[in-house]
Amino acid sequence: MTTIPPATTDRPAQLLGDLFGGQVEDPYPIYAELRESGDGIHWSDLLQAYLVTRYADVRRIGADPKVFSSDLFFDSAPGIHDPSDPEHVRYIDAASRLFMFADPPAHTRIRSTFRHAFTAHGVARWRPLVERVTAELIERYPRDTEFDIMPGFAADVPVAVIAAILGVPDEMRPRFREWSYAYASTFDPVVQGSRRDEAITTTLELFDYLGELVAARRVDPRDDLVTTLVQTETVAGDELSDVELLAQIALLLVAGNETTTGLIGSGLTLLFENPDVHRRLLADPALLPDAVEEMLRIDPPLHLTIRKTTTEVQLGERVLPAGTLLFPSPATANRDPRRFERPDEFVVPREDNKHLAFYHGVHFCVGAPLARLEGQVVFEHVLRSYPDIRAGEARAVRRSSNSVARVWQHRPVIL
Incomplete structure (x- = not known):
């Protein structure tokens, strides 16, 4: 085996600079060129890590936590967090306890707390809630009037649903959405300096609120998810601490929000661009589950995840030493023509749509059944109640610049 140093040809380096150093409206042409260049694994000077683009490699990384560890946080990359800043330290103390940044057995212990809540059967009881929220939020808008569906509906549905599930009052929805955006941006390694400071400050407000909520439910149990989590023992026979719980609950808010928001934006865009599929779904709503899966494959909310090698390993055409940072890209892998x-x-x-939108292995998204339910309910309601929904002003369509979750930020529509 030959060790290839962290270097790229000029063209991949230019593409990576465009991808992570600026505003890229459509990342998929860049993804495709990087995936077909060399072995599809490219070094980013900005991220100080390799971007991994091909399906087999991305899936392999998810399947082998012993070699490709999640037991890291973004302070592993240089210059991201300031150990002398009390807010950064407090943020890291909570966020680094996420089960997404842990390997078994620690990961197994924390994730087991959710084992009863997010099964397909378990989330089915929330369907009436999702249906009510969907109808309530979209029916605020008049027909034949253009509006941006992303901030006023796509972003509100998942926040309203998860807030209700957690037992948070409706009046807290706007704050939850603000907190969710801030927390999501802290997972983007490109967000640095004052932008990261501001995001962390806002995120700590979320942590404070959830910490108070967890403490309150220990004293006064309710019929909500926070109470369920507080009262559920881990497979190790203990309970999560307050800070462990608030970290996981905050992740539910962010991951659930980004996933469903992105799915609504990408799904509508795909229907507008593929009117034949739109017509078939109107004629045969039984195809909706398949359509949602294809929406998740072709334009997923999750574009990057992060891993670190624990030992020397060959990936693609190169040998990577222990401690190498990797950014597997599910979004790029989902369009790999090899798969x-x-x-x-x-x-x-x-057929055989084994996409990686929720990733793979022990870190497969715990909230995937809820995201699928929300997607199916939203599109069922939209297609049934607004069969003639159409695209609005094309020039106003824009993606988020978040390199981890490049969801649609603006998507004008007419009902």
């Missing part, structure tokens, strides 16, 4: 036929086409139904 999917016609990978850039919106195919409904698609």
